[in-house]
Amino acid sequence: MIILVTEDNPQSLYLLEKYFTARGHTVWSATNGREGLDLLNTRKLPDVVVSDALMPLMDGFELCSSIRRDPRFHALPFVLYTATYTAESDERFALSIGVDRFVVKPVEPDRLLTIVIEVVAEVKTRPPREVVRTQLADDQLQEYTRMVLVKLEDKLLDLSKANAALSASEESVRTLNAKLVTTVARLEAEIEEHRRSDELLRMAQQAGGIGCWESNTQGAVHWTDEARTLLGYSGASNPSTLADFIRDITPDDRDRATEILGKLSETTAKALNLEVRFQKAGHPQTKHLHLRGALFPGNVGQAPRWLGIIQDISARKEAEARRQLLEQQLFRSQKMEALGNLAGGIAHDFNNILTAILGHADLLRYGFEQIPPSNPCHSSVAEITNAGQRAREIIKQILTFSRRQPIERRTLVFSKVVEDSLRLVRSTIGKNNKLLYSAATDRSASANESQIQQVLLNLCTNAAQAMAPNGGTITIALTPLDIETPQGGSRSSLKPGAYVRLAVNDTGPGMEPDVLEHIFEPFYTTKTATEGTGLGLAVVHGIVQSHEGMIGVESTPGKGTTFTLYFPAVQAITTPVNVSKNNGHPDGDGQTVLIIDDEPSVARTCAQLLEKLNYRPTAVTDPIQARDLFDRNPQAFAAVIVDFLMPRVTGLDLAKTFWTKRPDLPIILVAGFGAQMDATRARAEGFHEFLTKPFTTTTLSNALAGALKAKPAVAQ
CATH class of the missing domain: 3.40.50.2300 (Response regulator)
Incomplete structure (x- = not known):
């Protein structure tokens, strides 16, 4: 129209x-x-x-x-x-x-x-x-003339009143003129105060990353200097419309921002509250912005306008993301702790069962000494023993994975540790990935087996994820390395000496140099939220350093990645094996041994094995009853074998009670898993030997013979 x-x-x-x-x-x-x-x-x-x-x-x-x-x-x-x-x-x-x-x-x-x-x-x-x-017409002309005259009379009357008021105010004007200088001075002071307030406000806005904006209902927008600086605009690049501003909002937030900001043209909308991610063209940094505003009605004849502020909340968002990540890590840690408690309870029960199974297998072997070796009974007993040993390894892996095994290092043949770890690795990397392993050294290292397992698991899992979805090849190589002089470059932290070198290579897409600079930093990751947290390589780096080793990485985009780990080699320890002439175990000499275990099958099995080893065992399943029995005749026993976890009284408390009356009494502590007790702590508490269930007849006989040798029996 x-x-x-x-x-x-x-x-x-x-x-x-x-x-x-x-x-x-x-x-x-x-x-x-x-x-x-x-x-x-x-x-x-x-x-x-x-x-x-x-x-x-x-x-x-x-x-x-x-x-x-x-x-x-x-x-x-x-x-x-x-x-x-x-x-x-x-x-x-x-x-x-x-x-x-x-x-x-x-x-x-x-x-x-x-x-x-x-x-x-x-x-x-x-x-x-x-x-x-x-x-x-004449009447219309007369009416029009009358209207004009009326308006003129009104104007003349208004003018007369104004003149009268002007005359009356001349005296007031003269009086006001006298006060003008004072008023002007006061106004100048107020103006200066406002200027200072504006400057302080501007500084506060800059410090807080805050700017102001104004927009009409047609989408034209004006930004303050602080807002333009915050957005990264200058000069002609200043966005004059909301559509210009929306173009620099990241694609994930753009549709939502278009819908919400489009409502500013509707007078029914009264307030704006919008958070978006913003990346100005040509700028690498993405900012989190918070826009707030309100619709202010215009004066008579004026359109309403939007007034608001814009704030850079990137630091707050980063802190929130880090806090959320830490909360997720805490939740995962709590889940792992719960899993560990569950695994510990299961392991305790299973180890008691396995102790009885393996012990009775040995008892059967004793009973079959007169049966020809060709008899199927021998192979059946061997199968029982092998199955029990495999079950023991499974329990050990569960405890290791759930971190219920103590973190202690001992001298290990490194190739054996890697081979044992690869069984778990193969089950986690997927069938579309090929795993190759070669070992060119039998050197030993002082290491914690579960931590080395975690290192290999993290590295191989990362490699498998990098090669997804098509898969590829992971190559693990173990080689010796001897350093005679201080090294430079990537191996500058290695001291002269012998090392075990472990290399893990994948055929994935590789990494750019800027990614390589940060891969060992905690929480740094290029994965999605469902693939990882960015802690895996940081944990690997920490474990290698705790072993006094070094880790390096080489990667070429399109050609894969190689992680090389160096562990100091140590001299292997050879442990002599003392066996008897007849059955392969150190035999006793009729010594009396008190066995205390709340699991009846374990107590009975242990007693039966000791009888075969020429000891005189007394098995008790109630720790209170065992204490009363010992109190009646403390000299009656040459040694004590006690379980660590029992109802009402722990093995440690019971041993301390015995030592108050027999300080020289050899006591062997037995535990179902090593979460609360290990060999180091057991010896520090005064125990002569420490056994972990399920133990074999050989382990039991060696431990008892060693304890009796260290502390000669008082009573026979």
Whole structure:
């Protein structure tokens, strides 16, 4: 629709132009009636005329009268709005000269547009208007003259009152002039204070990463200097519309931001609260931004505007992400602790069962000494023993994985540790990955077996994930290395000496140099949230350093990655084996041994084995009963074998009670798993030997013989 607007007030004319245009209409603007007639004479016919009443050169009444006399546009819809002629007589006169609708200011733009649309529709449906052939009739002219005179009288009266007020205020003006200097000085001080406050506010905004913005309902936006600096804009690159700003929002947040910011054009929306990730084109850094704002209604004749702040919350988001990651790690740690407790309980029960099974297998072997070796009984006993040994290894792996085994290092043949670890590795890397292993050294190292297992598991798991989904080849090589002089480059931290070198290579995509710089940093990861936390290689690095070793990495994009680990080699320890002539175990000499274990099958099995080894055992399943038995005759026993975990009294507490009466009494401590007790602590507490269930007959006989040898028996 084409709307001719005649209005001498620039602000009102601008407002109507913008409002009507924003609603899809075309606006012709004129500042008085004469300009309006010129537009009608030089352009095609508009759909409607909207005119102010009081204007210079030609007012709205004259404009309407002229239009009605011209046959070219006498039927043109005409809306007159006024803030001056507001009496009922004024409205009657306007309607009498051909005005279709008389509107009294103030009126909201949306209401005025509704009236205009109604008038256009009414004109189309009513009979054609006749052309006014003459000037205003005498009665109309008289009415128009009367209206003008009334307004002139009102203006003269207002002018008279103003002159009277001016005369009355001359004395006040003279008095005020005397105070002007003081007032100006005070205002200057206030201005300076405001300037200082503005400067402090600007500094506070810069320190807090806060800027301000203002936007109209059409999407034009203005940013303060602090906001432009925060966004990384300068000069002509400043985004002048919300659409420009949205283009630099990251793709994951862009649709949501478009939907929310698009509602700023709706006056029904009153507040804005939006968090987005923002990356200005050409800038590598992604920022987290928080936009808040509120809609402020404009003054009369002015459109509402949005005012708000924008804040860089990247540091807060990073802290929240780190806290969330730590909470996840704590949750996983708690799950592992719960798993460890469960595994420990299961291992304790299973180890008791396995102790009885393996012990009775040995007892059967004793009983079959007179049976020919070809008899199937021998192979059956061997199968029982082998199955028990495999079950023991499974329990050991469960305890190792759940961290219920103590972290202690001992001298190990490194190739044996790697071979044992690879059984677990093969089950975790997937069937589409090939694992190759070669060992060119039998050197030993002081190491913790479970930690070396964790190192290999982490490295191979990372390699398998890097080669997903197509898979590839993981090559593990164990070689010796001798360093005679201090090294440079990547091996500068290695001291001269003998080393075991472990290399883990994959055929994955490799890593860029900027990734290699950070791979050993905690929480650094290129994986998704479901693939890992970024702690795996940091843990590997820490374990290698705790073993006084070194780890290096080489990677070429497209050609794979190789991790090389160096562990100091140590001299292997050879332990002599003392066996008897007949059955392969050190035999006793009839010594009395007190066996205390709350599991009856373990106590009975241990007693039966000791009888075969020429000892005189006494088995007790109640620790309180055992204490009473010992108290009656402390010299009756040459040695004691006691379980660590028992109801009411632990093996440690019971041993301390015995030692108060027999300080020289050899006591062997037995435990189902090593979470709360290990060999080092057991010896520190005074125990002569420490056994872990399930133990073999050989282990039991060697431990008892060693304890009796260290502390000769007092009673036989």
